[in-house]
Structure formats: C-alpha cells, structure tokens
Amino acid sequence: MSKTIYIKKTQEKFDAIVVGSGVTGGWAAKELCEKGLKTLMVERGRPVEHRKDYVGEGVKPWEMPFRGKIERDIVDEQYYIQKQNYAFNDATKHFYANDRDHPYSTPQEKPFSWIRGNQLGGKSLLWHRQSYRWSDLDFTANAKDGHGVDWPIRYKDIESWYDYVEHHVGISGSVENIPVLPDSKFLPPFEFNAVEKDLKAKFEKKYNDRKLIMGRCAHLSKPAPHHIEQGRYQCMARNECQKGCTFGAYFSTQSSTLPAALKTNNLSIATNSIVHSVIYDPKTNRATGVRIIDSETLETREYFAKVIFLCASTLGTTHVMLNSISEAFPTGIANSSGVLGHYLMDHLYGAGANGTVPGFEDEYYSGRRPTGVYIPRFRNVTKKDADFLRGYSFAGGAAREHWSQFAYKDGFGVDFKNAIKSAGEWKFGLRGSGEMLPRYENQVSLHPTKKDKWGMPQLHIECDYSDNDIKMLNDIADTAAEMLESAGLKNVQRTVEEWPPGLSIHEMGTARMGKDPKTSILNGYNQAHDVPNLFVTDGASMASCAWQNPSLTFMALTARACNYAVEQLKLGNI
Numbered sequence: 180m181s182k183t184i185y186i187k188k189t190q191e192k193f194d195a196i197v198v199g200s201g202v203t204g205g206w207a208a209k210e211l212c213e214k215g216l217k218t219l220m221v222e223r224g225r226p227v228e229h230r231k232d233y234v235g236e237g238v239k240p241w242e243m244p245f246r247g248k249i250e251r252d253i254v255d256e257q258y259y260i261q262k263q264n265y266a267f268n269d270a271t272k273h274f275y276a277n278d279r280d281h282p283y284s285t286p287q288e289k290p291f292s293w294i295r296g297n298q299l300g301g302k303s304l305l306w307h308r309q310s311y312r313w314s315d316l317d318f319t320a321n322a323k324d325g326h327g328v329d330w331p332i333r334y335k336d337i338e339s340w341y342d343y344v345e346h347h348v349g350i351s352g353s354v355e356n357i358p359v360l361p362d363s364k365f366l367p368p369f370e371f372n373a374v375e376k377d378l379k380a381k382f383e384k385k386y387n388d389r390k391l392i393m394g395r396c397a398h399l400s401k402p403a404p405h406h407i408e409q410g411r412y413q414c415m416a417r418n419e420c421q422k423g424c425t426f427g428a429y430f431s432t433q434s435s436t437l438p439a440a441l442k443t444n445n446l447s448i449a450t451n452s453i454v455h456s457v458i459y460d461p462k463t464n465r466a467t468g469v470r471i472i473d474s475e476t477l478e479t480r481e482y483f484a485k486v487i488f489l490c491a492s493t494l495g496t497t498h499v500m501l502n503s504i505s506e507a508f509p510t511g512i513a514n515s516s517g518v519l520g521h522y523l524m525d526h527l528y529g530a531g532a533n534g535t536v537p538g539f540e541d542e543y544y545s546g547r548r549p550t551g552v553y554i555p556r557f558r559n560v561t562k563k564d565a566d567f568l569r570g571y572s573f574a575g576g577a578a579r580e581h582w583s584q585f586a587y588k589d590g591f592g593v594d595f596k597n598a599i600k601s602a603g604e605w606k607f608g609l610r611g612s613g614e615m616l617p618r619y620e621n622q623v624s625l626h627p628t629k630k631d632k633w634g635m636p637q638l639h640i641e642c643d644y645s646d647n648d649i650k651m652l653n654d655i656a657d658t659a660a661e662m663l664e665s666a667g668l669k670n671v672q673r674t675v676e677e678w679p680p681g682l683s684i685h686e687m688g689t690a691r692m693g694k695d696p697k698t699s700i701l702n703g704y705n706q707a708h709d710v711p712n713l714f715v716t717d718g719a720s721m722a723s724c725a726w727q728n729p730s731l732t733f734m735a736l737t738a739r740a741c742n743y744a745v746e747q748l749k750l751g752n753i
C-alpha cells in the first residue's frame with residue numbers, strides 16, 4: 180500500500196464508515212468506494228500488508244524452533260482458545276487474536292471457542308476458502324419447520340449477487356446441476372485422485388441421492404484477465420494458504436477487495452482503532468458515526484459518516500451493537516425487538532468416519548491440493564428421511580500415508596529406512612457440516628462487571644447443542660461409517676466429538692434479518708429496521724445457518740446491501 184491512507188485524527192466527515200476489514204468489511208469498502216463514497220474502514224487490529232507481512236510464508240518446519248509447534252507456555256498463556264483451531268501453528272499464530280487480551284466469559288458447563296483474527300484482513304487471511312451457494316432449501320427452512328423467523332429473502336433475490344461476487348473472487352469448481360447447491364461460472368476444478376474417483380463411482384452407484392464432487396474454493400485455478408489485473412496469479416497447489424499467499428491466489432481482503440477499494444482513492448483506513456459503540460442521534464433517528472478506543476494509546480476518538488456498515492464478524496458486530504446504548508435504545512442500538520444477541524448458531528462439525536482403502540498401491544499424486552471432496556446435503560431434501568430437522572454435507576478426501584506415519588514408531592536398519600521412503604496405505608475420511616437450529620437461548624450479552632484491558636465490557640456467550648443437533652451429529656457419524664463400509668474400506672472408525680460451539684468457526688446470528696421489526700433486527704437488505712442508515716452484513720445477520728460454509732453468502736449479501744444503501748442515499752431516504 181503506497182498511498183497515505185492510514186489516518187488517526189481527522190475532521191473529515193465521511194460518506195460511509197465500515198467497521199471491520201475481513202471478508203465482509205473488505206467487500207463493503209470495495210463496493211462503497213467504487214460507487215463513489217468517501218469511505219473510512221475502521222479496524223481494531225494492526226495493519227497487515229499483502230506479501231510483506233506474511234512472515235510465516237515459505238518458512239519450512241525445520242526452520243522453526245519447534246518444527247511448527249509453539250512453546251507450551253506461550254500457548255497456555257496467550258492462545259488457550261485459538262490453539263484449538265486446526266490451522267493454528269507457529270507460522271500462522273500472528274493472524275490469531277491473543278486470548279489473554281481478548282477475554283470473554285461463558286457458563287462453565289457451556290464452553291464456546293471464539294476463534295478470531297483481529298488484524299487488517301480479519302479471518303480472510305485464515306479461512307479455508309470453501310465457497311458454496313445456498314439455495315431455497317435454506318432460505319425457506321425456517322418458514323417450513325417454524326424454527327427461527329422466515330428469511331425476508333429467497334434465492335432469486337441473491338442469485339445475481341452470487342454471480343457478481345464470484346466473478347471478482349474466482350471460484351474453482353464443477354457444474355453439477357444439484358438443486359440444493361446452485362452452480363456458478365466456475366474456474367476449473369482441482370483434480371480427483373485415483374481413490375476419490377473410485378469412491379465417487381461407488382457412492383453414486385449405491386446412493387441415488389448423493390453426489391461426490393470436487394470442493395468449490397476461492398482459488399485461482401486458472402486466473403481470468405480481471406484477476407491478473409487485481410495483481411493475483413495462478414494457485415500453485417501448495418496448500419500453505421493460511422500463512423498468507425504472495426501469489427494472491429486465494430481470496431482475501433489483502434489480495435482482492437482492498438486493492439480494488441484503494442484504486443478508487445476513496446478509501447481511508449484507521450487501524451488499531453477499536454470501535455466501542457455506534458453514535459446515535461435521536462433527533463434524526465440516524466447513526467452518525469462511531470466512537471473508538473486507540474488500542475495503542477488508549478485515546479478515544481469519534482469518526483462521522485452518513486451511513487455505517489458493521490462488518491466486525493458475527494460476535495464482534497453484536498458486541499458493538501450491545502455496547503451502543505442510548506435513551507432510545509437502552510439494550511443496544513436498533514434493538515426495539517429485544518432479539519439482539521439471541522439465536523446464535525454455529526455449524527455441527529466433529530462427526531464423521533474414516534478408514535483404510537485396500538489396494539491402489541501403484542497410484543500416486545503430486546502437489547498439495549488446497550481443497551477436498553464434497554457431498555452436498557441429501558437428508559430431508561425432497562422428503563423427511565431422518566428423525567431430526569434440516570441436514571448436513573460431507574467434506575473429505577483420500578490421501579496416502581507418508582513418512583510421517585513413522586514419526587512415532589521405533590525401528591532401524593535398511594528395511595526401516597526403505598519403509599520410510601515408500602508411500603503408505605490409502606486413507607479416506609468424511610466429516611459432516613450440519614445445520615444447527617436457531618434457538619433463542621443460544622445468546623450473547625454484555626458481562627455486567629468484567630471488562631477487557633481497553634475498558635470494553637466483555638461479551639458473555641451461552642451456546643449449547645439441542646437434541647436435534649445431537650441426533651444429527653450421530654446420524655452424520657453413522658452414515659459416514661456406513662458409506663465407507665459399503666465401499667469396502669477397512670478399519671472404519673466412527674467419530675462423534677461434541678466439540679464446543681464456536682470451534683466450527685462459522686458462528687452466525689445474533690442480529691438476524693426478518694420481515695417483522697418486532698422479531699428481527701434487520702430487513703431484507705441488511706438494514707436495521709429501527710435505524711435506517713445502519714447496516715449489518717456479516718454473519719450476525721443470518722436468520723439460519725444452513726449446512727454450507729457461509730462466507731460466500733456473506734459476501735453476496737454485503738455487495739447487495741451496499742448497492743441498496745447507495746441507492747437510498749441518492750434518493751435522500753437515509
């Protein structure tokens with residue numbers, strides 16, 4: 180970033196303020212800037228410059244003091260929550276929030292693992308890039324079974340916005356004509372290996388409701404000219420993404436939306452600026468700006484704008500809203516309905532099965548494909564075929580064991596050395612991603628007494644699984660095991676880990692969309708029912724959580740909301 184875009188104090192009144200710079204904040208900034216709005220992006224974390232600040236990129240395990248592991252004292256004192264995330268290691272830890280500085284509370288019997296990336300770029304630097312559209316199976320789910328409020332939108336309302344964001348992002352995948360997983364204009368898919376091809380044929384022959392496809396992901400498998408123009412290049416399939424990618428081959432704020440926003444010269448950025456609350460003017464019934472705490476100096480400042488977008492991640496946004504208290508909104512801004520903080524959801528992960536695939540000794544693969552295989556939802560699609568509501572998908576993949584299988588085995592001599600050099604057995608696994616029901620009692624609130632080191636009240640999180648969720652987790656494991664056994668796999672292990680909610684890293688809800696201002700915070704354009712120039716476009720806005728990875732849907736909703744907000748500004752309605 181060559182231009183002076185970082186600001187601290189300013190008298191400028193902006194057209195728009197975007198809080199957060201992750202997946203959704205990046206999109207909001209890009210869209211608003213490209214539509215001519217002078218936009219301030221406010222980010223609580225430090226600046227992270229594309230390429231220069233990917234300090235773990237290319238560092239080999241043997242170049243790290245503990246081969247990628249981190250000193251136990253540091254982990255136990257500073258990353259006791261973040262360490263639970265599968266991508267946390269010595270080469271990525273600087274993209275995770277330090278738990279000591281970012282405390283929150285939960286009831287002892289209801290742990291919640293809040294995984295956060297508090298820096299410029301947010302979790303867009305850390306995500307696994309799996310990108311799937313939702314369909315009307317998802318947007319009508321609440322209306323059909325009565326859990327949660329009806330979504331104010333349907334697939335047709337968002338379809339063109341999926342097209343729009345996918346074009347910019349670049350999604351690799353294959354056209355499959357699966358009604359519950361709408362297609363797109365994809366970049367070429369990554370390749371199946373020999374075992375996956377074989378299992379695809381076996382599963383599809385045995386189960387006429389299931390298809391095994393290549394995982395759709397935000398990777399430039401074959402960049403189009405407009406991706407090259409963004410300064411992004413072809414993915415080299417080295418699966419080192421969470422360390423940062425110099426090629427910009429996966430979508431992140433830094434690689435994709437930030438350069439586009441900067442190109443307009445309409446963007447300013449305030450980093451190390453923790454939004455404490457939204458400023459509200461009761462005379463005009465408008466949000467007029469944000470109060471921030473400088474995380475380095477503890478100074479407080481205010482920034483002003485005509486329209487405010489909250490994109491601070493699901494719980495980050497709701498934290499700010501709950502803390503934005505005024506006479507008009509004593510329980511948090513735009514909360515006349517009283518549902519702010521409620522209906523927290525996360526996906527149901529932790530269940531699946533794996534096993535050994537006999538044969539295929541002469542089959543190898545090269546490279547490290549940055550995606551796996553995927554089986555879209557088949558439960559409760561055309562008819563109710565389970566003793567629970569909603570459904571799940573499977574993600575997985577086949578790989579051959581390699582030298583690391585010997586890391587914990589004893590041995591010596593020529594045979595042992597040769598064994599280490601040869602590829603081992605094929606393994607295949609499936610892991611579910613299930614839909615958690617939206618429930619009022621899964622909620623966040625401000626802790627009455629505990630504060631963080633900057634003086635912000637801590638968030639108190641209460642979230643637990645329902646009977647429906649537990650039944651689904653068990654069905655995921657049973658079904659995965661049955662599929663693997665039916666395909667001839669050996670040593671099939673069924674697993675159900677009831678890991679804490681939050682650890683599935685797809686937290687959603689707490690400021691939901693809905694048709695009725697009495698039961699929801701936002702309307703169908705992610706606009707607060709109560710405060711017309713306040714928009715929430717991250718996961719907080721979701722009325723249900725579906726079974727697909729959500730970030731692509733957040734992006735489409737954000738672009739759509741920006742378009743609407745700018746139209747309304749021009750009409751003088753907000």
Ligand SMILES: Cc1cc2nc3c(=O)[nH]c(=O)nc-3n(C[C@H](O)[C@H](O)[C@H](O)COP(=O)(O)OP(=O)(O)OC[C@H]3O[C@@H](n4cnc5c(N)ncnc54)[C@H](O)[C@@H]3O)c2cc1C
Pocket residue numbers: 198199200201202203204221222223224264266294296297298299300301302303305306307308309310452453454455490491492493495496499684685717718728729730731733
């Ligand atoms: C390891 C991992 C893998 C994942 N894989 C996938 C995947 O494959 N597919 C998928 O769809 N999703 C995936 N996700 C989830 C995905 O990362 C999130 O859905 C997405 O990043 C949410 O975007 P966001 O803009 O809401 O939040 P973020 O990207 O988290 O950005 C929020 C930003 O707001 C800032 N912020 C927070 N509070 C404040 C405040 N008070 N003031 C100022 N700034 C603030 C934060 O510092 C942060 O930069 C994964 C997540 C992780 C951790």
Ligand code: SF4
Pocket residue numbers: 398413414415416417418419420421423424425426427428429549
């Ligand atoms: S797999 Fe692709 S996106 Fe990931 S680090 Fe390698 S080149 Fe970059």
